[in-house]
Amino acid sequence: MGRVAKIARRTFLVGSAAVAGGVAFGVYKFVEPAPNPLNSSEGRISLNAFVIITEDGVTLVSPKAEMGQGVHTTWAALIAEELDVDWKDITVIHGPPAKAYYNSALFGMALPFKDYKVNDFQQAMREFAGNGAKLLSLQMTGGSTSMRDGFERMRLAGATAREVLKRAAGKRLGLAPDALETRDGQVIAPDGRTLSYQDVAVEAADINPPSVELRDPSTWRYLGTSLPRVDMEDKITGKAMYSIDVVLEGMKFASVRMSPRRQGMRRFDASAAKAMSGIDGVIDMGEGIAVIADNTWIAMQAVEAVDIDWEPSLYPDTTAGLMQEIEAAFDAAPNTVGRDDGTADADHPGQELLAEYSVPYLAHATMEPMNATALFTDDALSIWCGNQSPTSIQSACAQEVGFEPEQVTVTTTVMGGGFGRRGEADVAVLAARIAKKRPGVPIKLTWSREEDMRRDFYRPAAMARMRGVVNAGQPVAVDVSFAASSVILQSRARPALTPFTVEQAALSGSDPEGLSGAHDQPYQIPNYRVRGHIVPSTLPIGYWRAVGASFGGFFFDSFIDEMAHAAGRDPLAFRIDMAREEHAPSVRVLEAVGEMSNWSAARSAGRALGVGFTYSFGSPVAQVVEVVEEDGAIRIAKVWIAADVGIALDPGNIEAQLTGGCLFGLSAAVMGEVTFRDGEAEQSNFYDYDALRMGAAPAFDVQILENAPYIGGVGEIGTPPAAPALGNALFALAGKRARTLPFNQSFSFV
Amino acid sequence: MTVKLVVNGDALESASAPDTPLLWVLRDEFGLTGTKFGCGVAVCGACTVHVDGEAMRSCQLPVGDVDGAVTTIEGLSDGETLSAVQTAWVAHQVAQCGYCQAGQQMQAASLLSDNPQPTDADISAAMNGNLCRCGTYPRIRAAIHTAAAALREG
CATH class of the missing domain: 3.30.365.10 (Aldehyde oxidase/xanthine dehydrogenase, molybdopterin binding domain)
Structure with missing residues (x-):
């Protein structure tokens, strides 16, 4: 089982071995922790990038996007296993886009050895390659990597948080941390005195985390068992908030019709759409048009009512032609x-x-059609979008409106299916493009199912x-x-x-x-x-x-x-x-x-x-x-x-x-x-x-x-x-x- | 001109045109977002609600044509007490992405009010209009049997 120190040492050793390959620069960067993106504030203490103690309980951060695969539940279980919190007392959130949430497993996947024959050295190489993802700050849910990414890191996050809580409690009680136990969000002294994690969180946040030994799997309480999903009750009562469900004060509803041939428009005539009631505006989107309306249904009707003459596709325009293009590659x-x-x-x-x-x-045909909500102001852009890659959405939307990435906040909701489709930033960029035309007005962009099919990747x-x-x-x-x-x-x-x-x-x-x-x-x-x-x-x-x-x-x-x-x-x-x-x-x-x-x-x-x-x-x-x-x-x-x-x-x-x-x-x-x-x-x-x-x-x-x-x-x-x-x-x-x-x-x- | 509706026991008025599908009145006007948009043409079942207890596809039901009390997923439970269908859905941990599950449960509740002891064939026939891309069908089937047994036992 790993220790923080052991992991750092292993990373360094592999880094040294790879110097011949020209990556010496990275060694220090790899071991330097990414900054914690979570601010502590009144009644809310962040012990590290994955654990927040509030007055109400413990919130765990799963930067992995929940698209149905249950990742929020198992990710939280990895932290909770070492943190010693009661399953029913935890809350799980996705968290902001941040370097701390890079996917360490992603870059370890495309290495030139037989994956099934991986040995310890190669496994270390795989972890080392994963540090490339950290340098690129790629926060990505995909490639079935979440548990490989989080299995050791999240248990360490839980264990180090537990140990600083114990140290803070030990100072209060005048006891050595080793004399203390933890259970269900409490630090317990040998004489029966208890302090809750809330009681000592403020002091704990100032303590440097020590090296920790991960628990033996034979002692696991949560891991290895079938846990009730943290998102189940919200999902079966209609309370779960997908991005298509975002409601903001003064919000307008939009839909788009972009080129199904993936080129521009020669001309368009929106007179029929503009004559419809409930229309707030028709926007030239370059590669298509958008309509803003009083409700989503009107917007969807209106985009279909616009007469558009599309440019032809650059790719062969029939299935037979596309298959010939594929077959020609054999030559x-x-x-x-x-x-x-x-x-x-x-x-x-x-x-x-x-x-x-x-x-x-x-097609992906996720049950929840593509959608995003955007609010543009003079110096900030807010995006709400169920997605698998918040850091790419942040940079693509910043580029779209001419902002720095720091000016763009991305709220990642649960997703009505992903299957890889929600790693793309296209729908968020379109929402940003529309919102920039209506500063101060939140715009919810929802695609029709038809748009979802014809604009897939x-x-x-x-x-x-x-x-x-x-x-x-x-x-x-x-x-x-x-x-x-x-x-x-x-x-x-x-x-x-x-x-x-x-x-x-x-x-x-x-x-x-x-x-x-x-x-x-x-x-x-x-x-x-x-x-x-x-x-x-x-x-x-x-x-x-x-x-x-x-x-x-x-x-x-x-x-x-x-x-x-x-x-x-x-x-x-x-x-x-x-x-x-x-x-x-x-x-x-x-x-x-x-x-x-x-x-x-x-x-x-x-x-x-x-x-x-x-x-x-x-x-x-x-x-x-x-x-x-x-x-x-x-x-x-x-x-x-x-x-x-x-x-x-x-x-x-x-x-x-x-x-x-x-x-x-x-x-x-x-x-x-x-x-x-x-x-x-x-x-x-x-x-x-x-x-x-x-x-x-x-x-x-x-x-x-x-x-x-x-x-x-x-x-x-x-x-x-x-x-x-x-x-x-x-x-x-x-x-x-x-x-x-x-x-x-x-x-x-x- | 407004349309008067009863939704989950509340008397509400819609200012939308009468040909607006009920789905969009619920979602965009009343903020009841538990009912989901999936296809817009009544082939996926994500928008299923009850009108006087009968399952209907709200994406194809003009709000002006609603002639009964509407129940949505938000009204399926009795306050904090989950319905038999929802309790069974939790017991079997049915939902993955969860997006279709409001419609699945509304359809299942309607089936069980008509047929307290459905066979597997009855379940297939009643639920075939409700698409799930995550593939939760085996657990939905098991949960419907569990809910049926719970309702029979009262």
């Missing part, structure tokens, strides 16, 4: 080699398999060319090439809002993350190569739940299933054999899902099983899908999931994330598709971009394992194996291999 040399074991390109004796796969663009479409060789029942070679736009490179290169130029889209660099789900699988295959061809496209793409692995996992695991069948092997045993010498936790999840689903037992006619496996975000997940034929249509009847997250901090929440992540992947696999015509997304609402409903949702059985040596991600890992598990089950049922998503192009579902 250029690969930008990324994610793995190259053995000689995958050589001729190997055995049976050769060749296959091509493709997946479409996908889509999950990229992708293609794969697969070559495999099997011989005598064994895998000999797998050689994989992907073509897709690079989410990570595009999102770094482009501005918050379209239009993007061709130059901004002509990206150079490599993108191992775009090969997730394929290059990083814990399999021993003698000849195993995975390469990526980056598609330079001006079509806006973005992060999505498990983005790279959401298609890479489908391509790779489906093809592994094809190889198993070609080799005449049981698909589950084939995967277990490949993982056996490579990664024991993966073997265990595959074995577990086999036992849970009674895999080897024969199924009756019209019923079949498929297995899918993907290692992603540090966690191996295996799923078995059972499909049943009902009157010519297919029902997804049951899914068994086994996942290894290293340390299961909240099993109830992890179960919810695994089933929810799986349903997210199944929805996309069955019916998810965004197509383009005239440069515009053809889908506009849930009637043509739907997801699985209650009646089509399968039953679930989940097992959580803890064999992996390090804590893994949770929020996204249920998604990648869902599509291949379903496709593999459909093959087992019908003998037909569908290599293009969505599956409803090839099969009928109930």
